[in-house]
Amino acid sequence: MTETLSLSAPAPPAGLGAALRRAERPNRLRAFALALPALLFLVVTFAAPIGLFLTTAVRNPEVRAVLPQTIAALDGWDGHSTPGEEAFIALAADLARAKEDNTAAALGKRLNYESAGMRSRIMSVVRHLGNFKDGALAPQFAALDPVWASPDLWAVIKRNASPMTPYYLLTSVDLGQDASGGIARVEESQAVFLDILGRTLWIAGLVTVATLVLGFPTAYVVSLAPSRIAGFLLLLVLLPLWTSLLVRTTAWVVLLQTDGVINQALLALGLTTEKLQLMLTRFGTVTAMTHIQLPFTILPILSVMKSIPEGQMRAARSLGAPPFFAFWRVYAPQTLPGVAAGCLMTFILSLGYYITPALVGGPRDQMMSNFIATYINRDLNWGMAAALAGLLLVMTLSIYLAFLRLVGAERIKLG
Amino acid sequence: MFLAATTLAYGLALGAAVAAEPISVMSFGGAYQEAQRKAVFGAYAEETGRPVSEQEYGGEIAKIKAMIDSGNTTIDVVDVDAPTLLQGCDEGIFETIDWEKIGPKSDWLAGTTSECGVGTIVYATILSYDEDKLATPPTKLADLFDLANFPGRRGLWKNPATNLEFALLADGVAPQDVYATLATPEGLDRAFAKLDTIKKEIVWWEAGAQAPQLLASGEVAMTTAWNGRIFNANKEGRNFGIVWDNQILDSNYWVIPKGAKDMEGSLAFIRFAVEPKVLAGIAKYIPYGPVRTTAAAEVAPEDAKNLPTSPDNLTTSLTLDNAFWADHGDEIRKRFTTWLSN
Numbered sequence: 001m002t003e004t005l006s007l008s009a010p011a012p013p014a015g016l017g018a019a020l021r022r023a024e025r026p027n028r029l030r031a032f033a034l035a036l037p038a039l040l041f042l043v044v045t046f047a048a049p050i051g052l053f054l055t056t057a058v059r060n061p062e063v064r065a066v067l068p069q070t071i072a073a074l075d076g077w078d079g080h081s082t083p084g085e086e087a088f089i090a091l092a093a094d095l096a097r098a099k100e101d102n103t104a105a106a107l108g109k110r111l112n113y114e115s116a117g118m119r120s121r122i123m124s125v126v127r128h129l130g131n132f133k134d135g136a137l138a139p140q141f142a143a144l145d146p147v148w149a150s151p152d153l154w155a156v157i158k159r160n161a162s163p164m165t166p167y168y169l170l171t172s173v174d175l176g177q178d179a180s181g182g183i184a185r186v187e188e189s190q191a192v193f194l195d196i197l198g199r200t201l202w203i204a205g206l207v208t209v210a211t212l213v214l215g216f217p218t219a220y221v222v223s224l225a226p227s228r229i230a231g232f233l234l235l236l237v238l239l240p241l242w243t244s245l246l247v248r249t250t251a252w253v254v255l256l257q258t259d260g261v262i263n264q265a266l267l268a269l270g271l272t273t274e275k276l277q278l279m280l281t282r283f284g285t286v287t288a289m290t291h292i293q294l295p296f297t298i299l300p301i302l303s304v305m306k307s308i309p310e311g312q313m314r315a316a317r318s319l320g321a322p323p324f325f326a327f328w329r330v331y332a333p334q335t336l337p338g339v340a341a342g343c344l345m346t347f348i349l350s351l352g353y354y355i356t357p358a359l360v361g362g363p364r365d366q367m368m369s370n371f372i373a374t375y376i377n378r379d380l381n382w383g384m385a386a387a388l389a390g391l392l393l394v395m396t397l398s399i400y401l402a403f404l405r406l407v408g409a410e411r412i413k414l415g
Numbered sequence: 416m417f418l419a420a421t422t423l424a425y426g427l428a429l430g431a432a433v434a435a436e437p438i439s440v441m442s443f444g445g446a447y448q449e450a451q452r453k454a455v456f457g458a459y460a461e462e463t464g465r466p467v468s469e470q471e472y473g474g475e476i477a478k479i480k481a482m483i484d485s486g487n488t489t490i491d492v493v494d495v496d497a498p499t500l501l502q503g504c505d506e507g508i509f510e511t512i513d514w515e516k517i518g519p520k521s522d523w524l525a526g527t528t529s530e531c532g533v534g535t536i537v538y539a540t541i542l543s544y545d546e547d548k549l550a551t552p553p554t555k556l557a558d559l560f561d562l563a564n565f566p567g568r569r570g571l572w573k574n575p576a577t578n579l580e581f582a583l584l585a586d587g588v589a590p591q592d593v594y595a596t597l598a599t600p601e602g603l604d605r606a607f608a609k610l611d612t613i614k615k616e617i618v619w620w621e622a623g624a625q626a627p628q629l630l631a632s633g634e635v636a637m638t639t640a641w642n643g644r645i646f647n648a649n650k651e652g653r654n655f656g657i658v659w660d661n662q663i664l665d666s667n668y669w670v671i672p673k674g675a676k677d678m679e680g681s682l683a684f685i686r687f688a689v690e691p692k693v694l695a696g697i698a699k700y701i702p703y704g705p706v707r708t709t710a711a712a713e714v715a716p717e718d719a720k721n722l723p724t725s726p727d728n729l730t731t732s733l734t735l736d737n738a739f740w741a742d743h744g745d746e747i748r749k750r751f752t753t754w755l756s757n
Contacts, residue, residue: 102506102507102508104505105505105506106506108505112741112742112745116742116743116745117742119505119741119742120738120742189749189750189753189754190746190753191753192749192752192753192756195756199756257632259632362619363573363752363755363756364755371752
């Protein structure tokens with residue numbers, strides 16, 4: 001069979017393809033060289049910083065740098081009993097050094113993530129260093145805080161001797177390590193992040209559906225309108241896009257607040273008898289986000305709609321298709337690349353929303369980015385921020401890839 | 416001869432300049448620094464002949480740290496809030512205070528002396544309401560949790576700190592036992608259970624300015640707030656009442672950044688700034704109370720009633736334990752987040 005095929009369709013002479021590629025190479029190199037500044041710019045200002053930042057999700061330098069002697073002393077420790085005197089001596093020596101270098105606070109903060117109270121325990125030892133008396137240190141540590149006798153505390157120190165930690169990544173999916181190093185779900189009251197991730201995906205999904213429901217007919221009307229009216233309508237779509245996100249969000253605050261325009265209008269018209277709670281709700285968040293995202297959904301759909309020949313619908317009608325049937329079987333499928341692109345764009349952009357939920361949403365509407373910002377700005381816990389950012393990035397990329405698989409890469413038209 | 420004369424004159428001028436070299440002081444700007452300028456800085460320059468060169472910042476510890484890391488500490492004294500004091504003290508970026516040169520520690524309110532900082536003023540998170548709107552005003556913190564007698568929505572700061580303390584105080588825990596109780600799992604459960612009783616009626620505020628706005632718009636019947644914000648709203652014509660019961664106090668501190676050029680000068684400035692009469696003067700311009708009990712006695716009676724530290728207002732107060740929140744904040748904030756979502 002293969003032989004017949006090769007006989008009936010002779011391959012081009014070997015080397016022709018290679019020769020062609022060779023001939024085109026200078027052109028391609030020239031094109032690449034022109035794009036090089038932009039590529040370099042992206043690598044230097046975007047890919048590299050993000051990549052570096054994401055590595056803080058696994059970096060674990062504190063214990064290793066500050067407690068080298070303690071780590072060495074814990075080398076042969078069984079992990080089930082209070083370590084011997086040598087561990088306490090080593091810890092006291094390490095902390096004396098840390099006191100001089102001012103590194104004890106960073107160590108305390110790091111250990112405090114995994115065991116609440118470690119910060120003050122470390123700092124109280126550091127302050128107490130000068131007052132230790134000769135003789136066994138272990139009882140003197142225990143006198144400061146009995147928890148120093150607990151093997152669990154030392155297990156936390158030993159576990160963090162390695163330069164990489166799974167702590168931040170595990171925490172970002174509500175998992176944790178117990179004293180023996182096994183992985184388990186954290187207790188119910190500490191399990192926050194999967195819920196927040198689910199909420200982020202859900203809100204982004206709601207916004208995507210809402211923009212599609214509102215945007216598709218709008219795009220349809222604009223694509224059919226005479227060019228002068230179409231230009232005006234397009235301006236109306238684009239105008240919000242040219243306004244700052246913060247301004248648009250604040251405008252929604254003015255509209256939605258309890259004494260705001262919407263409530264007053266509803267009351268004046270007699271449609272409601274008391275003021276509705278619109279601010280600080282899921283409804284408010286989704287409404288404001290939908291408004292902001294609308295142009296991103298409309299524009300790709302519009303550009304695809306404009307490329308569909310008008311005559312097709314007329315042809316379908318003249319061949320006997322009822323109006324809706326003609327629209328649904330002939331027109332709608334052709335808009336799919338635009339719909340897919342618009343929805344994808346809105347969904348992915350919505351995943352990263354920060355200001356709008358913070359201003360218009362209630363405590364149940366805060367999305368992943370709010371928590372990332374809190375960890376960066378207030379808690380200065382960059383490891384946790386990097387882990388959450390990584391989680392969000394992975395989710396976004398998987399959704400993108402799944403979407404490509406589902407719809408087909410060639411069927412998405414992003415503009 | 417001419418040369419010698421000019422050199423001499425130059426030398427004299429230089430000498431004078433050195434003697435009057437200003438002391439560089441950094442504070443939070445705004446109405447607060449304005450009050451310090453009127454009450455402290457001016458009086459200091461007048462008394463010592465040494466002018467105060469003022470700097471402003473937003474409370475960022477990073478700014479102080481960067482200055483010290485650069486090896487050139489140009490600022491002599493800084494006003495910091497309590498969490499910054501704690502963190503900076505831990506990280507060793509503040510000089511140790513020689514209390515001998517400041518005053519007797521026993522004169523300061525409990526929890527406002529530190530080895531790196533000298534407490535200066537106290538502000539409070541209080542319960543507030545609109546006197547024009549409530550027929551029966553609340554008189555104690557527990558009324559915040561009493562929906563039967565005081566129906567309506569409540570404004571609370573969207574942060575576990577202060578709310579969990581308020582919950583325990585309202586539940587009958589004595590101020591001195593609040594943090595020991597919160598440190599136990601049962602105590603934490605108890606605080607959240609108390610908050611559960613009003614959860615449906617809570618409107619959360621995040622920025623300090625929102626609390627008086629919630630009251631003004633009638634969105635809430637009562638709200639917790641920072642006392643300075645309520646004072647300012649009243650200055651602008653509102654009629655908000657403050658419930659001086661179980662208010663939570665927090666303080667600011669004078670610190671000396673590590674490597675400050677003139678330790679003695681810095682200490683002398685702090686000593687002057689916390690002298691009872693000087694410190695009491697701040698209350699004339701902003702309702703923040705002096706942390707020194709001897710200073711509280713110097714405050715004019717008409718100002719004193721607005722202060723979190725006036726003896727009448729101070730009987731049931733609680734001082735915010737920033738060390739507790741540094742240790743347990745991460746864990747409790749997560750629980751608070753899940754609690755909010757359920």
